Amino acid sequence: MSATPVLALRGISKRFGAVQALTDVELEIHAGEVVALVGDNGAGKSTLVKVIAGVGPADDGVIEWEGRPVQVARPHDAQHLGVATVYQDLALCDNLDVVGNLFLGREIRRFGVLDEVEMERRSRELLNTLSIRIPSVRIPIASLSGGQRQTVAIARSLLGEPKVVILDEPTAALGVEQTAQVLDLVERLRERGLGVILISHNMADVKAVADRVGVLRLGRNNGFFDVRSTSQEEIIAAITGATDNAVTRRRARSPEASK
Amino acid sequence: MSAKMTKEPSGQGRHAVDAPPAAANAVHPVDPRLLVRQQGFKGYLTESLRKLRSGELGSLPVVLGLAIIWAIFQIKDSAFLSAENLSNLSINIVGTGLIAVGIVFVLLLGEIDLSVGSVSGLSAAIFAVLNVNQGMPEWQAVLVAIGSGALIGVVQGFFFAKVGVPAFVVTLAGLLAWNGLMLQVLGSSGTINIDDSGFVAKLTSYYFTDVGAAYGLAAAAVLLYFLTAFSDNRRRARAAIPSRPTSEIVLRTVGLAVPTFLAAYVLNQYKGLPLALLIFLAVIVLLEFVLRRTPYGRKIFALGGSVEAASRSGINVARVRISVFAISGGMAAIGGLFIASQIAAANQSAGGGNLLMNAIAAAVIGGTSLFGGRGSTWSALLGSLVIGSISSGMALLGVAAAVNFMITGAVLLAAAVIDSISRRTQKVSGRA
Numbered sequence: 001m002s003a004t005p006v007l008a009l010r011g012i013s014k015r016f017g018a019v020q021a022l023t024d025v026e027l028e029i030h031a032g033e034v035v036a037l038v039g040d041n042g043a044g045k046s047t048l049v050k051v052i053a054g055v056g057p058a059d060d061g062v063i064e065w066e067g068r069p070v071q072v073a074r075p076h077d078a079q080h081l082g083v084a085t086v087y088q089d090l091a092l093c094d095n096l097d098v099v100g101n102l103f104l105g106r107e108i109r110r111f112g113v114l115d116e117v118e119m120e121r122r123s124r125e126l127l128n129t130l131s132i133r134i135p136s137v138r139i140p141i142a143s144l145s146g147g148q149r150q151t152v153a154i155a156r157s158l159l160g161e162p163k164v165v166i167l168d169e170p171t172a173a174l175g176v177e178q179t180a181q182v183l184d185l186v187e188r189l190r191e192r193g194l195g196v197i198l199i200s201h202n203m204a205d206v207k208a209v210a211d212r213v214g215v216l217r218l219g220r221n222n223g224f225f226d227v228r229s230t231s232q233e234e235i236i237a238a239i240t241g242a243t244d245n246a247v248t249r250r251r252a253r254s255p256e257a258s259k
Numbered sequence: 260m261s262a263k264m265t266k267e268p269s270g271q272g273r274h275a276v277d278a279p280p281a282a283a284n285a286v287h288p289v290d291p292r293l294l295v296r297q298q299g300f301k302g303y304l305t306e307s308l309r310k311l312r313s314g315e316l317g318s319l320p321v322v323l324g325l326a327i328i329w330a331i332f333q334i335k336d337s338a339f340l341s342a343e344n345l346s347n348l349s350i351n352i353v354g355t356g357l358i359a360v361g362i363v364f365v366l367l368l369g370e371i372d373l374s375v376g377s378v379s380g381l382s383a384a385i386f387a388v389l390n391v392n393q394g395m396p397e398w399q400a401v402l403v404a405i406g407s408g409a410l411i412g413v414v415q416g417f418f419f420a421k422v423g424v425p426a427f428v429v430t431l432a433g434l435l436a437w438n439g440l441m442l443q444v445l446g447s448s449g450t451i452n453i454d455d456s457g458f459v460a461k462l463t464s465y466y467f468t469d470v471g472a473a474y475g476l477a478a479a480a481v482l483l484y485f486l487t488a489f490s491d492n493r494r495r496a497r498a499a500i501p502s503r504p505t506s507e508i509v510l511r512t513v514g515l516a517v518p519t520f521l522a523a524y525v526l527n528q529y530k531g532l533p534l535a536l537l538i539f540l541a542v543i544v545l546l547e548f549v550l551r552r553t554p555y556g557r558k559i560f561a562l563g564g565s566v567e568a569a570s571r572s573g574i575n576v577a578r579v580r581i582s583v584f585a586i587s588g589g590m591a592a593i594g595g596l597f598i599a600s601q602i603a604a605a606n607q608s609a610g611g612g613n614l615l616m617n618a619i620a621a622a623v624i625g626g627t628s629l630f631g632g633r634g635s636t637w638s639a640l641l642g643s644l645v646i647g648s649i650s651s652g653m654a655l656l657g658v659a660a661a662v663n664f665m666i667t668g669a670v671l672l673a674a675a676v677i678d679s680i681s682r683r684t685q686k687v688s689g690r691a
Contacts, residue, residue, distance in 0.1 A: 087571075089567070091567050091571045092565065092568055093561045093632070094565065095563060095564035095631075096564055100561075104557070104561055105572030105574055106573075107554045107557060112553070113553060114551075114552050114553060114554060117491070117494045117495050118498070120500050124500060142685070
């Protein structure tokens, strides 16, 4: 792991009217590291993602890119730095084929005309290196399953050669097999030396692929954990923020449930 | 010429044939449940059949419908398929057809433009007043008329894209307003006859009488199609991505050659290749190229698929929307000039009647989806052929306009039903 994080957030604060959505949030992503960002509903995960992606800039605090402080005021700024965001609703065009979606907004041209051959060649290459299995790169997105769409959306974010990829709930609403495919893909991103921010509600997914877990609670950091040396219950306790809560009470009732 | 349509409703599906090549880059085991196309000619057939079953009907319904309509009228009156009638038909459809080409663009966005009829009438009025009354040179008056149509499209597009008024309402307001402006422009005279020997009058009365013109155009079209398909295929083969078997390209080329040469033969039996038809075909080919092969066309399809996805990938949604309405307005203006050319006059009833409905119906009957994101400029040709054939046949048989309207209405409903059902079938088989 490199000494300087690719992306670091220092003291990020964000306010919406009367609500202090984020207060002094710190986060570091290193190259080749998967950081899971967890927290209960309303903990500020989405707000933090929007800060990084430039959709909703922070009121206070510094974003550092490879050690240098940078301004991320617009989505374009984030993309320019090398931050790619895959939102939960994917935003793919159902009527376009896989190639059309992968290259949407950055079509390859040849004499000013779409170069379908080159785009198809690169699409196949990209999908092959990521071991993404889809029936054809020339069928409309509508024909693909939810997991396949998710992998296409992630593959699309990689075309801009990003250094950090933010995945917003990539496995929500996916089946067992499809979830495994997406998690495989996340591991392959790590092998490629990308920093990955994984937002998830699913502790099993977090335990499976993340290196570190950052917990947000009520807009504040509530601890960073090393996944290998932390139990699921400790993370959940940090998410809910108290020792006296439904989860710990339940554990007290059934001691064999705790490991 | 109808065979120029490919079997798929969208160009994206054109290469929806994607077996892993024998090359070594198919390292991962393919899921056995995936449909993999067999190589060679047999694969082409099975793939086409599978597409039909899953609701990708493309232009098949309209071609079948056209064949049935032609057969019925030919049985009722043997003059229907005569060279003279077909030649006249090919000119009569051009005005409505050009307007329908603009409608195709708007439908691809999933929107509608109700003002095209009024805009076409206004364009004819502007041309006639400038050229005949004010003495402006003809080519300038033509440019001003077409420019006004495009400008109207920009104004309507602005209210839709920037202000957020539904396109349906904006263009409905336009339908009234531009019709009023046309009456204002025409003034008290009501009808202005245009110069019989001028360029605009020639648009629908000039024929390339040399037999070589029609055959030459047919040969050029077939050759161009074959060469682009062949060279595209060779590039694909070189890039080691799936390519079509040569037998498929030859078959498609023959499928294009038969109707084009037949059409050329029939046109030569009468007066030759009509200028109007040549222009219509040129516009269709040019704009189809823009839709399928340019980044701009890709943006239009993307907006028809998902506005959210399009805007997130950096597409300037408002600009594309405004430009599409400008194209629609411009095409309506051009169509208006052709209609004025046929009656050699601009009058108060221009752009009224069932022109708007026929133009929209032509686009939909031809196979452009009302739901956005699927369509082709060729549907303007096929659809206006269907509508033109019905009214031409009815006129031959001496049937009242009332019956004509009812039948055209039924055909439009049938086309919309086919569109909706094929969309549902595609959803069920996971292709929509």
